[in-house]
Amino acid sequence: MAGTPTRVGELAAYLATPSGDGPWPGVVLVHEAFGLDDNMRAHADRLAAAGFLVLAPDLFSRGRRVACLRATFAALSRGSGPAFDDIEAARQQLVDDPRSTGQVGVIGFCMGGAFALALAGRPGWSASAVNYGMLPSDPSALDGACPVVASYGGRDLSLRGAAAKLEEVLAARGVAHDVVEYPRAGHSFLNPEDLAPWYIAPLARFVLHAGPEPESARDAWARIEAFLREHLGG
Numbered sequence: 001m002a003g004t005p006t007r008v009g010e011l012a013a014y015l016a017t018p019s020g021d022g023p024w025p026g027v028v029l030v031h032e033a034f035g036l037d038d039n040m041r042a043h044a045d046r047l048a049a050a051g052f053l054v055l056a057p058d059l060f061s062r063g064r065r066v067a068c069l070r071a072t073f074a075a076l077s078r079g080s081g082p083a084f085d086d087i088e089a090a091r092q093q094l095v096d097d098p099r100s101t102g103q104v105g106v107i108g109f110c111m112g113g114a115f116a117l118a119l120a121g122r123p124g125w126s127a128s129a130v131n132y133g134m135l136p137s138d139p140s141a142l143d144g145a146c147p148v149v150a151s152y153g154g155r156d157l158s159l160r161g162a163a164a165k166l167e168e169v170l171a172a173r174g175v176a177h178d179v180v181e182y183p184r185a186g187h188s189f190l191n192p193e194d195l196a197p198w199y200i201a202p203l204a205r206f207v208l209h210a211g212p213e214p215e216s217a218r219d220a221w222a223r224i225e226a227f228l229r230e231h232l233g234g
Helices: 038-049 065-078 082-096 111-120 162-172 198-208 214-232
Strands: 004-008 011-016 024-030 053-057 100-109 128-131 148-153 177-182
Touching (some): 004 053, 024 082, 024 111, 038 100, 038 214, 065 082, 065 111, 082 100, 082 111, 100 111, 111 128, 128 214, 148 162, 148 214
Parallel strands (some): 024 100, 100 128, 128 148, 148 177
Antiparallel strands (some): 004 011, 011 053
């Protein structure tokens, strides 16, 4: 199953549509720091095959890539800004799509995982799937959060202890959740390919221990898909 190019306002985007007749629950996919690459499109296609209408905006497509990257991380740090507006526009586009049930979740990877967690406590989202995403600095951002499924790699030194902390924060707030840390996995373990650029190889190898880990990924995807079906329908 292959998706198609589309737009979210000024942004390029990728839309992956399930086979058969809808309507289907929607999922906004927020990409990692390397952008909307083949790994992210593969994730969108996978979720579409599982019965979700997936829209993935390219947050770096408004202007020069480096400037967009800086602006996106600045928005993430502030908790507001164009990146949040763009993701909200993607959510509304799915709500308005006649092929959608109107129930929309968010899934994010790396940088996108941090956005997915930041969005979980905001109106309009029915579920959040967080994959190796940085935790918000203020736990109160998760007050009243939608259900959260989260997956982390135990070998990822940049997020050491994040899974346990997130479990604690969500449990204390009574948020429905499923948080797992995979001991054999590092950062980006859900990606089918290692597409990290050469210039971050030392960081990826010695700190993030990044790259595919198929056994952990199979279990994580099964959990993600089941959790989204439970909380989005479909």
